[in-house]
Amino acid sequence: MLHFARWAGLAGMLLAAGVLLFRRLVWRPVTSRSEMPDAVEKRFAARSRPLLVGAWVASTGATLVALLIEPGYAQVDAVRFGLVVLPLGAVLATETRSPDHGPTAALLEAASVAGLVLSAALTGHVRGSSPLVPNLAAAAIHVGGAAAWGGGLVTLLVAALPSARALSGGRRVALLAPVVARFSNIAVVAVAVAVVVASGVYSAWVEVRTLGGLTDSTYGLVLLAKLGALVPILALGAVNNRWMTRRMVRAAASGSSEATAIVMLRRLVAWEVALLGILVGLTAFLLSLSPPGRSL
Ligand code: HEM
Helix, strand or coil, X not given: CHHHHHHXXXXXXXXXXXXXXXXXXXXXXXXXXXXXXXXXXHHHHHHHHHHHHHHHHHHHHHHHHHHHXXXXXXXXXXXXXXXXXXXXXXHHHHHHHCCCCXXXXXXXXXXXXXXXXXXXXXXXXXXXXXXXXXXXXXXXXXXXXXXXXXXXXXXXXXXXXHHHHHCCHHXXXXXXXXXXXXXXXXXXXXXXXXXXXXXXXXXXXHHHCCHHHHHHCXXXXXXXXXXXXXXXXXXXXXXXXXXXXXXXXXXXXXCCCCHHHHHHHHHHHHHHHHHHHHHHHHHHHHHCCCCHHHHC
């Protein structure tokens, strides 16, 4: 029960923060520059909002379960509950009354992302680690990068790509190419992947310490399995970044309608998302195991 709640909670927190970051850093900068038909904006909102609500429900429920049944961390779990429920709840409540993209909304969204990231970081062994401040900072950076990357991929797949179906072939590519390029290249993935890998390696060193710890403990083996799941995800990401995105950008520049490229991109992103779900499941398992570095 606690294991499933951890998985649902981590997935929910990464997704909620990822949707907020994708909307602010990828979707709105691109769509505000182009003449965006209302139908596309409406479809994007109609698809991204249920993602946000679902992620809020999952992370709130999981944090509540942890608060009720996890022994020993009641105070931390109470703080995590507040960090998840309040800021994102306020974003959802204000958006229901009137959609606002101004500075107040940006501040509220930033507070939500910070709350979700900190709450997810406080799920792990970092809670009992020393020195707490650098270890917690590394965990928060790890989760922030994972949310921008993993949560962003889900938003691309479930909200951004389908919302452009309201447009005809050539116009669809013209809208999607800059969205995919911005997500894949500059704003998110290039930074997020480096940040996730560097902070993950730091946390792995804190929790494992020796090569023997990596191969002789269940914790080490599950961590290796997590790295094993990461390899195909990185390979798929590289294919998308190197070939699919460039193909779409070229098609957009020449005004052609590259329907096959969009279909292939959607399939590859769906595989990336499925593998990320497994990777987050392995991470949730990792959190319930005893790290070998602690017994040294
Ligand atoms: C080189 C790659 C990576 C390494 C070495 C790594 C390693 C780690 C380690 C050691 C932890 C701490 C677990 C604990 O508390 O015992 C962790 C936590 C976590 N990882 Fe990773 N990870 C990597 C990639 C990823 C990726 C790609 C994602 C998802 C997109 C991810 C998501 C998470 C999450 C959500 C947590 C839980 C938060 C926390 O307690 O820090 N990791 N990772």
